[in-house]
Amino acid sequence: MVDEGLKIELGKQGVFVTTIEELYNWGRRSSIWPMQFGLACCAIEMIATTMARYDLARFGAEVFRPSPRQADMMIISGTVTKKMAPQVVRLYNQMAEPKYVIAMGACAISGGPFKQGYNVLKGIDRYIPVDVHIPGCPPRPEALIHAFMTLQKKIDGQHLTGEGRPRHLDANAPGEFPVPVQGEHDLEPRSNGLVWPLPAIKA
Amino acid sequence: MKSVEEIKAAIEAAVPGAGVEIQVNPSVSGQHSLRLAPSHAVQVATFLRDDPEMALDFLSNATGVDWPDKEIAEKVKVTRTVTKTVDGVEQSVEETVEETKKRVAPGCLEAVYHLFSMTKGHGPVVIRMKTVNRTDQVELPSLTPVWRSAEFQEREIFDLFGIVFKGHPDLRRLLMWDEFKDHPMRRDYVEPDDFEYEPTAHDEVLKRALEDRAALAAAEAGATVAAGAAAGAEGAGAR
Numbered sequence: 259m260v261d262e263g264l265k266i267e268l269g270k271q272g273v274f275v276t277t278i279e280e281l282y283n284w285g286r287r288s289s290i291w292p293m294q295f296g297l298a299c300c301a302i303e304m305i306a307t308t309m310a311r312y313d314l315a316r317f318g319a320e321v322f323r324p325s326p327r328q329a330d331m332m333i334i335s336g337t338v339t340k341k342m343a344p345q346v347v348r349l350y351n352q353m354a355e356p357k358y359v360i361a362m363g364a365c366a367i368s369g370g371p372f373k374q375g376y377n378v379l380k381g382i383d384r385y386i387p388v389d390v391h392i393p394g395c396p397p398r399p400e401a402l403i404h405a406f407m408t409l410q411k412k413i414d415g416q417h418l419t420g421e422g423r424p425r426h427l428d429a430n431a432p433g434e435f436p437v438p439v440q441g442e443h444d445l446e447p448r449s450n451g452l453v454w455p456l457p458a459i460k461a
Numbered sequence: 462m463k464s465v466e467e468i469k470a471a472i473e474a475a476v477p478g479a480g481v482e483i484q485v486n487p488s489v490s491g492q493h494s495l496r497l498a499p500s501h502a503v504q505v506a507t508f509l510r511d512d513p514e515m516a517l518d519f520l521s522n523a524t525g526v527d528w529p530d531k532e533i534a535e536k537v538k539v540t541r542t543v544t545k546t547v548d549g550v551e552q553s554v555e556e557t558v559e560e561t562k563k564r565v566a567p568g569c570l571e572a573v574y575h576l577f578s579m580t581k582g583h584g585p586v587v588i589r590m591k592t593v594n595r596t597d598q599v600e601l602p603s604l605t606p607v608w609r610s611a612e613f614q615e616r617e618i619f620d621l622f623g624i625v626f627k628g629h630p631d632l633r634r635l636l637m638w639d640e641f642k643d644h645p646m647r648r649d650y651v652e653p654d655d656f657e658y659e660p661t662a663h664d665e666v667l668k669r670a671l672e673d674r675a676a677l678a679a680a681e682a683g684a685t686v687a688a689g690a691a692a693g694a695e696g697a698g699a700r
Binding site for chain 2: 443
């Protein structure tokens with residue numbers, strides 16, 4: 259690794275020093291294309307974020323793709339009903355690696371105001387791995403931009419080799435997540451234990 | 462607009478044996494409704510729509526009501542003969558005693574329709590229909606052939622209350638998935654117990670969460686034992 263101070267000093271002299279990892283992560287984080295996919299009122303804020311006032315294009319994420327095959331990131335923008343949940347997981351499975359998920363708003367992270375509804379999934383993180391959770395009902399565009407920058411920082415910090423390497427560089431990491439089945443009374447299974455272990459209960 | 466009594470009279474004049482009853486609303490609004498007999502409901506509805514005086518051409522709302530079985534306790538005065546010793550002499554005396562009698566009023570499901578007239582500018586007229594019970598005889602005639610706007614609302618009633626509308630062109634669940642078996646808006650619906658996995662669970666929620674964990678652990682142990690047995694059998698087969 260090159261010393262950070264030395265790197266800046268060399269930069270002043272017109273010498274650019276970097277690592278493959280840095281370059282690779284810079285490329286990944288600078289063009290995250292979201293999937294064009296809205297679920298509820300949070301989607302309106304998501305749309306506002308892409309418009310001129312907030313301008314998500316500054317972060318390289320202006321191109322909303324209508325196909326999961328061309329998207330890098332899924333913004334779960336709204337309430338996930340139990341009727342919709344299998345489709346959300348299926349769409350996530352159809353996205354190509356590397357892929358990221360932002361759970362936007364109270365509903366997407368926990369069920370929110372509809373938590374006690376029979377038809378509402380209590381957080382999409384029960385079935386797919388979520389990278390960034392944003393609270394809010396709905397979160398303001400600034401919050402979504404903040405989530406986006408958090409995701410970029412997360413990507414920047416990833417090492418390409420070793421234990422914590424991203425999923426797409428790990429041959430043993432799960433590439434597909436089981437799609438829940440709509441049963442007679444509820445979704446089956448109720449959660450995916452690999453991504454969402456049951457939280458400990460403090461008695 | 463005509464009063465409920467006048468509407469009832471008009472219906473009975475037009476559809477003989479319609480069996481319309483007035484359901485009085487005792488509240489301030491005084492919005493009384495008409496209970497239709499399911500057998501004549503389509504005829505009555507067609508009359509209400511086509512009659513030039515009523516001209517109820519707009520169905521604004523269709524919804525359901527669940528009336529669960531209700532236990533009614535009533536105090537009844539019962540007179541019975543009791544043998545008593547009065548002044549050292551045994552006598553049979555008649556005595557009035559209050560007894561509490563309990564009976565179960567059977568429940569039913571109800572569909573309620575709110576009708577308006579666009580041409581006349583009046584309304585609402587509220588009509589209702591009741592099913593026989595809430596288990597196996599839950600059929601009512603569909604009013605979709607009369608008012609097209611009932612289609613989705615009757616599907617929703619079918620989905621959430623479980624009323625089966627005969628004559629509906631496309632009776633499928635509207636909000637829940639097709640495999641779903643329950644009717645969530647019924648009073649006795651028990652929702653899936655999946656909403657509280659808080660680390661700070663307490664009281665009733667804590668009790669339920671612990672029970673749920675125990676059940677999950679038991680199921681997992683069962684699966685492990687079964688898998689072990691299967692592996693053992695396989696091993697034996699290989700040998």
